[in-house]
Amino acid sequence: MNRSQLIAQIEYKSSFLCVGLDPDLDKIPAHLKSEPDPIFSFCKEIVEETADYAVAYKPNIAFFEALGPKGWESLQKVLDIIPKEIFTIADAKRGDIGNTSKLYAKAFFESMDFDSITVAPYMGADSVTPFLEFENKWVILLALTSNAGSQDFQTIEDGHCKPLFHSVIEKSQEWGSPENMMYVVGATRGELIGEVRTLAPDHFFLVPGVGAQGGSLAEVARYGMNANCSLLVNSSRGIIYASNGKDFAKAARNEAKKLQEEMSVLLEKHRK
Amino acid sequence: MNRSQLIAQIEYKSSFLCVGLDPDLDKIPAHLKSEPDPIFSFCKEIVEETADYAVAYKPNIAFFEALGPKGWESLQKVLDIIPKEIFTIADAKRGDIGNTSKLYAKAFFESMDFDSITVAPYMGADSVTPFLEFENKWVILLALTSNAGSQDFQTIEDGHCKPLFHSVIEKSQEWGSPENMMYVVGATRGELIGEVRTLAPDHFFLVPGVGAQGGSLAEVARYGMNANCSLLVNSSRGIIYASNGKDFAKAARNEAKKLQEEMSVLLEKHRK
Numbered sequence: 001m002n003r004s005q006l007i008a009q010i011e012y013k014s015s016f017l018c019v020g021l022d023p024d025l026d027k028i029p030a031h032l033k034s035e036p037d038p039i040f041s042f043c044k045e046i047v048e049e050t051a052d053y054a055v056a057y058k059p060n061i062a063f064f065e066a067l068g069p070k071g072w073e074s075l076q077k078v079l080d081i082i083p084k085e086i087f088t089i090a091d092a093k094r095g096d097i098g099n100t101s102k103l104y105a106k107a108f109f110e111s112m113d114f115d116s117i118t119v120a121p122y123m124g125a126d127s128v129t130p131f132l133e134f135e136n137k138w139v140i141l142l143a144l145t146s147n148a149g150s151q152d153f154q155t156i157e158d159g160h161c162k163p164l165f166h167s168v169i170e171k172s173q174e175w176g177s178p179e180n181m182m183y184v185v186g187a188t189r190g191e192l193i194g195e196v197r198t199l200a201p202d203h204f205f206l207v208p209g210v211g212a213q214g215g216s217l218a219e220v221a222r223y224g225m226n227a228n229c230s231l232l233v234n235s236s237r238g239i240i241y242a243s244n245g246k247d248f249a250k251a252a253r254n255e256a257k258k259l260q261e262e263m264s265v266l267l268e269k270h271r272k
Numbered sequence: 273m274n275r276s277q278l279i280a281q282i283e284y285k286s287s288f289l290c291v292g293l294d295p296d297l298d299k300i301p302a303h304l305k306s307e308p309d310p311i312f313s314f315c316k317e318i319v320e321e322t323a324d325y326a327v328a329y330k331p332n333i334a335f336f337e338a339l340g341p342k343g344w345e346s347l348q349k350v351l352d353i354i355p356k357e358i359f360t361i362a363d364a365k366r367g368d369i370g371n372t373s374k375l376y377a378k379a380f381f382e383s384m385d386f387d388s389i390t391v392a393p394y395m396g397a398d399s400v401t402p403f404l405e406f407e408n409k410w411v412i413l414l415a416l417t418s419n420a421g422s423q424d425f426q427t428i429e430d431g432h433c434k435p436l437f438h439s440v441i442e443k444s445q446e447w448g449s450p451e452n453m454m455y456v457v458g459a460t461r462g463e464l465i466g467e468v469r470t471l472a473p474d475h476f477f478l479v480p481g482v483g484a485q486g487g488s489l490a491e492v493a494r495y496g497m498n499a500n501c502s503l504l505v506n507s508s509r510g511i512i513y514a515s516n517g518k519d520f521a522k523a524a525r526n527e528a529k530k531l532q533e534e535m536s537v538l539l540e541k542h543r544k
Binding site for chain 2: 068072098124126
């Protein structure tokens with residue numbers, strides 16, 4: 001999917017919601033566990049009920065990988081039932097030297113047909129650029145994450161008081177453009193999102209940390225939204241585990257709808 | 273496997289050789305391609321012929337993952353035929369927030385039974401510590417890699433002229449010990465290995481970049497070896513693709529033997 005198609009989706013749905021698919025066998029409703037492929041059944045119902053409100057789905061690859069070869073089959077089936085106009089993110093946080101990254105890219109962009117993959121920046125240019133050689137495919141590079149450990153290295157300042165995540169954003173703009181690269185920018189501190197927006201005025205940000213991790217949607221929009229929105233705000237647990245009864249998919253729909261309505265107001269406000 | 277078992281293997285075999293298993297369908301001998309599982313057949317013969325000289329095997333997960341669910345089955349089969357006294361490394365470069373890292377840890381340490389996994393440090397403590405909660409299992413943390421892109425971020429100096437990879441090594445010693453944590457330290461510049469040895473006197477280093485990437489074994493030993501050796505030097509392409517004819521496994525055996533003999537001399541020299 002290219003950038004203008006993604007922007008068109010956001011306008012059409014008045015939403016910048018990404019639904020994170022973290023299907024945990026210990027958390028999905030009990031009645032699904034007798035299904036032949038419980039993980040798939042769970043994700044299928046979630047996708048069907050939330051597709052009206054979401055512009056992106058982000059399967060967390062660990063949850064599928066943890067189930068072995070069967071998990072990868074479930075992942076492919078989930079990918080197959082996501083409507084084509086919705087952006088897909090393989091949340092895999094891969095990154096290795098050139099020839100190996102190329103294989104990861106082939107796995108997620110060719111064998112499977114994801115639109116994008118999350119990538120870790122630590123190994124530098126030749127670990128990221130192999131993912132950028134695929135047309136209409138995207139790298140979503142970790143810049144400033146929303147977890148506690150983000151303070152261990154990402155905020156270390158160099159001799160000119162420039163934190164590492166600034167260096168990541170500046171350097172990586174030599175490798176990709178707003179047409180094929182996004183950044184992961186955590187929602188836990190709004191003013192930091194503003195810093196990143198100054199460094200990357202046109203790039204999309206994938207923003208985790210709203211909801212369960214405590215970030216505020218209004219603050220994300222205030223600091224991060226630009227003329228094209230250029231935000232994908234992710235919610236996983238808050239939506240997919242809104243209920244663990246037979247009504248789980250309807251409950252997910254309600255939560256997604258609530259977020260979409262909030263997003264619609266923020267988009268409208270930004271237009272003025 | 274625990275540290276003293278690994279050290280005992282190194283002494284017993286007079287070797288600190290790790291054989292990297294990067295089974296590429298485009299590079300394996302033509303006669304294997306008609307086998308039901310060419311990747312497995314290739315790795316099986318390589319392992320059988322090199323096991324006398326290797327103390328560790330490092331399957332590069334990307335090469336298996338690129339083949340979809342079948343690739344994961346091949347990986348499990350390869351793991352099953354590696355002799356139990358040989359250390360196994362899942363070269364997966366994983367790393368995500370807490371609950372997700374825990375799932376990756378379960379995938380590689382429980383569903384499969386790897387001794388260790390390579391982990392990227394960018395997301396900090398809570399992305400690494402979930403891997404350290406498994407007895408006799410190891411994290412091999414990326415510190416200073418051997419690729420060109422390692423210069424992009426790993427060597428950025430903070431306000432006290434401390435490069436990022438130093439911070440990674442120092443900080444991570446609060447999370448793990450020489451009993452459950454190793455570091456990836458590239459072989460391309462010997463004096464940098466010496467720097468890391470000063471910062472982490474007792475930890476094992478996994479050293480890529482000898483052979484195809486140009487590093488020298490003697491230099492690695494000179495700067496990195498300690499009283500327990502504490503080195504695992506990896507060679508992938510130089511061994512597994514020594515020949516692409518029917519003699520590929522014998523050719524691999526010869527290359528592994530050559531490296532082991534060189535290592536034996538270096539171990540002997542260091543003892544004096």
